Structure formats: structure tokens, C-alpha cells
Amino acid sequence: MSDYDYDLFVIGAGSGGVRAGRMSAGFGARVGMCEDMRVGGTCVMRGCVPKKLTVYGSSFHDEIEDAQAYGWSVDASTAKLDWGHMIAKKDAELQRLEDVYHSMLKNAGVDLLNGRGKLVDAHTVDVDGKTVTADKILVATGGWPSNPDIPGIEHVISSNEALDLKVLPERMVIVGGGYIAVEFAGVFSGAGVQVTEIIRAPNILRGFDEDVRDHLRQEMTKKGVNILSDTTIEAIEKTSDGYALKLGDGSSLETDLVMYATGRSPKTANLGLEELGIELDRKSAIVVNEQYQTSVPNIYALGDVTDRVNLTPVALGEGMVLAHSLFNNNPGVMDYDNIPSAVFSHPPIGSVGLTEDQAREKGDIDVYVSRFKPMKHTLSGRDEQALMKLIVDQKSDRVVGLHMVGPDSPEIAQGYAVAMKAGATKADFDSTVGIHPTAAEEFVTMRNKTR
Numbered sequence: 450m451s452d453y454d455y456d457l458f459v460i461g462a463g464s465g466g467v468r469a470g471r472m473s474a475g476f477g478a479r480v481g482m483c484e485d486m487r488v489g490g491t492c493v494m495r496g497c498v499p500k501k502l503t504v505y506g507s508s509f510h511d512e513i514e515d516a517q518a519y520g521w522s523v524d525a526s527t528a529k530l531d532w533g534h535m536i537a538k539k540d541a542e543l544q545r546l547e548d549v550y551h552s553m554l555k556n557a558g559v560d561l562l563n564g565r566g567k568l569v570d571a572h573t574v575d576v577d578g579k580t581v582t583a584d585k586i587l588v589a590t591g592g593w594p595s596n597p598d599i600p601g602i603e604h605v606i607s608s609n610e611a612l613d614l615k616v617l618p619e620r621m622v623i624v625g626g627g628y629i630a631v632e633f634a635g636v637f638s639g640a641g642v643q644v645t646e647i648i649r650a651p652n653i654l655r656g657f658d659e660d661v662r663d664h665l666r667q668e669m670t671k672k673g674v675n676i677l678s679d680t681t682i683e684a685i686e687k688t689s690d691g692y693a694l695k696l697g698d699g700s701s702l703e704t705d706l707v708m709y710a711t712g713r714s715p716k717t718a719n720l721g722l723e724e725l726g727i728e729l730d731r732k733s734a735i736v737v738n739e740q741y742q743t744s745v746p747n748i749y750a751l752g753d754v755t756d757r758v759n760l761t762p763v764a765l766g767e768g769m770v771l772a773h774s775l776f777n778n779n780p781g782v783m784d785y786d787n788i789p790s791a792v793f794s795h796p797p798i799g800s801v802g803l804t805e806d807q808a809r810e811k812g813d814i815d816v817y818v819s820r821f822k823p824m825k826h827t828l829s830g831r832d833e834q835a836l837m838k839l840i841v842d843q844k845s846d847r848v849v850g851l852h853m854v855g856p857d858s859p860e861i862a863q864g865y866a867v868a869m870k871a872g873a874t875k876a877d878f879d880s881t882v883g884i885h886p887t888a889a890e891e892f893v894t895m896r897n898k899t900r
Contacts, residue, residue, distance in 0.1 A: 451584050455481040457775065458574055458583035460566035460720070463490020465752030465764030466589030467550060471557040472772035480558070481583065483576045485565035488550045491591050492761040498546065499539050499612045500632060504793045506535040507639030515829040530640050532617045568721035571745050585747050585775060588720065588735060592713040592753040601685030604692060605707045608633060617642055618705035622694060624682060625710035626653040628792040631665065633710065634674045635795030645675045645702065647682060654792070658804040660818060664836040664854045668796055671832055715754045732756055739782045741771050758785055789866035791859035796833065799862025801869050802850040805840055813843040817895040823856055824886055837891045846874040851892065861889045
């Protein structure tokens with residue numbers, strides 16, 4: 450038994466911190482944790498979970514239209530979303546989930562302190578005036594929306610506030626081209642808002658496969674989202690009717706609400722990191738090695754606060770690796786290859802592995818692309834196309850990239866991620882019997898190379 454209050458103290462009760470704390474306690478460690486916001490972190494309380502619930506809710510208008518086309522006696526023209534009702538239901542679900550998190554930590558034997566933690570020294574944390582000591586300390590404070598410094602930026606909301614709006618605006622501008630921006634563009638457009646998405650780049654979703662980017666943009670435009678490329682906002686002025694945006698080309702744009710989704714920054718300010726000599730990179734992310742050690746050996750960090758692969762399942766995986774290493778005598782490293790990802794846009798994206806451009810940088814490849822109308826819409830008549838794409842390394846025949854835009858894409862990509870993790874080749878895909886009729890079978894029936 451050490452002289453410290455805890456064997457491990459975790460600053461931040463989000464996905465990575467909770468997983469590391471719970472598992473460490475399960476291995477016999479004395480664990481403490483602090484959180485100054487809601488337990489569950491960004492994903493559960495301010496991100497993936499509430500966002501996907503609103504994605505579901507905003508999709509029903511299309512479903513009603515499709516049902517009408519199939520012969521159901523419903524009137525899509527009068528269908529209207531009670532946004533406040535959906536937000537109230539969402540809030541009730543978040544409360545249920547937070548209660549579950551509290552119970553899990555309590556049952557695991559983790560002491561949870563309500564308050565903001567700040568490092569005092571290598572073994573001491575101050576939690577709103579209460580001092581605790583620990584042999585090892587984990588910083589898992591995640592990230593936070595970041596906005597540019599322009600006149601009027603105080604008038605905008607972020608994804609945090611977007612999930613708590615009580616009423617919907619008629620017009621809305623969403624600034625940014627990343628996955629958060631395109632997801633919320635789909636949510637609010639589906640809910641009946643006139644959405645304009647402003648991006649300073651030529652296209653949305655930088656870092657994704659080019660075919661995926663182009664395809665999703667086309668589908669979003671069909672659904673009524675107005676995407677303005679190569680456009681910047683110089684200033685935001687509050688008016689009697691809403692807001693006037695001064696654009697970089699000198700023109701202006703009027704709207705009722707402005708949401709910025711231009712990026713997230715590691716939440717490292719005022720944690721005492723610099724005072725202890727903990728190294729930060731140019732984005733203020735905590736620098737760690739493969740074992741999640743900072744430049745102070747007994748202080749660790751993982752998840753979005755390290756700004757490496759900012760996905761909830763990655764933080765969970767890192768938390769498990771760290772707990773095993775520190776308290777189960779089972780050191781290991783996280784494998785960051787072939788991490789599947791999803792964008793819950795309208796329609797959604799599922800993706801595993803390399804983009805076409807990334808794969809070409811590594812060697813010669815074969816590319817297979819299929820575009821088709823989902824079977825559901827052969828009767829509904831909806832003007833929507835699905836995209837499926839395979840990228841194959843010529844030398845090894847391994848499938849190194851798999852991308853899909855269309856219904857159920859994330860669910861389909863998750864299954865194929867297992868095969869790719871196991872090293873599946875194009876020959877393995879070709880010899881697999883498809884399930885007919887499904888969209889997923891297209892991945893095992895692609896025979897003709899596109900390029």
C-alpha cells in the first residue's frame with residue numbers, strides 16, 4: 450500500500466477516462482476521478498449519442514414521403530417535427546445514461562469527485578480546493594469547440610448549444626466542412642430549416658476519399674443544403690431580424706442563427722501542465738509516447754486531449770491498454786491501423802482504411818466503384834444514389850480501403866472492418882457469398898475495375 454490517496458487519479462470522466470478508471474479498479478487499483486461537467490464526456494453528453502438521436506428524429510420526414518410512395522395513407526406535406534419534444538426526449542435519455550455512468554463507477558469502486566482538477570505537482574491534484582494525491586495521474590479531459598477570432602464571434606453557437614436549442618430557426622448558417630458540420634447540416638435541413646453551409650475549402654470532409662466527398666456533397670445538395678465553397682466570413686453583425694454575415698468577397702448573407710463547427714481543440718488550458726513541464730505540441734495537445742506517458746513519467750494522457758485519432762472507440766481502446774499495462778502486468782500498444790469511422794450525415798458514410806490518394810502514395814492499386822439507386826427507392830422514387838468503393842493493393846491483393854455512402858453505411862462498414870483487420874484480400878471478398886438482396890453484397894460482387 451503506497452502513501453498516496455490513490456494508485457491512479459483520473460482528471461476527466463469521459464469515455465477514455467472512465468474506461469481506464471473502471472478497468473484499473475477492476476484490477477485492484479485504488480482509483481479516484483474528477484469531473485466538472487456531466488459524467489460521460491463529449492460523446493455521450495454533447496456529441497455522438499445526442500447527435501445520432503437527432504439524426505434519427507430529423508430523418509422521419511423522408512420516411513413519411515417514402516411511405517406515401519409505397520401506398521401508405523399519410524400526408525407528408527403536413528408532417529412537422531416538434532423539435533422541443535425531441536430535445537426533451539433526448540435530454541431524458543442523456544440523464545438515464547449519466548445515471549448509468551455514475552452507477553458503473555460506484556460499483557467498480559471508483560471515487561468520483563465533482564469539480565475541476567488541476568495538477569499541483571507530479572503526484573498531487575487540486576479539485577476545487579480539495580487536494581488528493583496519487584501514484585499515477587491520467588489526464589483525459591478531451592476537447593472543446595474552437596472558433597476563429599473575428600468581430601461578432603460571440604453571437605455564434607457550437608455543436609454543444611445546437612443540441613439544446615428549444616426552438617428551430619427558419620434559416621441557419623453552419624460554418625465548417627468537417628463531419629460535425631455536415632452531420633448538423635443534415636439534422637437541421639431534415640428538420641425543416643433552410644441551411645447554408647459555408648466552407649473555406651473547395652469541398653467538404655477534408656481527409657476523406659475524394660469520391661466520397663463529391664458524392665455526399667451531391668446528395669446533400671439534393672436534400673436542400675446550400676453549400677458555399679471557397680468562402681470566408683469576415684464579421685458577424687446582430688440585426689433586428691437575426692444576423693448579417695460579411696463574407697470575404699464583400700457580399701453579405703442574412704440568417705437567423707450561426708453555428709460554427711470549424712474544429713475542436715485539446716482541453717488543456719489551466720490544468721497546470723506547463724508549470725510541471727509537461728510537453729504540449731503547437732495545437733496545445735499533450736505529447737505522449739506509445740504507453741501514453743507524458744514528459745513527466747508518472748503522468749499519462751489519452752483520448753482527444755492528445756489530438757491523435759479523435760474517436761470515442763479509440764479513447765476506449767487506449768483506456769483499456771493503459772489499465773492493462775499499469776495494473777494487470779500486461780503491457781501493450783494500441784493498433785491504429787484500419788480504424789473504421791462513420792459520418793452520420795444524410796445519407797451516412799462508413800469508411801475503413803486508406804483513401805485512394807493515400808493508397809496510391811504507397812504503391813500500385815486497383816479501384817472498384819459502384820453507384821446505384823438503393824432498392825428502397827426503386828418504388829419510392831427518391832432521387833438518391835449510393836456509392837460503394839474498394840481499394841486493393843495490387844502486390845498483396847489486400848483490400849486496403851473500403852468506403853460507402855448510403856443507407857446503413859456505418860453498420861455495413863463495421864462488419865467489413867473485421868475482415869480488413871484480419872488481412873482480407875480481394876480474392877477473399879470475391880469468394881464470399883453475398884446476401885441477396887442487400888446493398889452490402891455489392892462489396893463481394895465487384896468484378897470490374899474502375900481504374
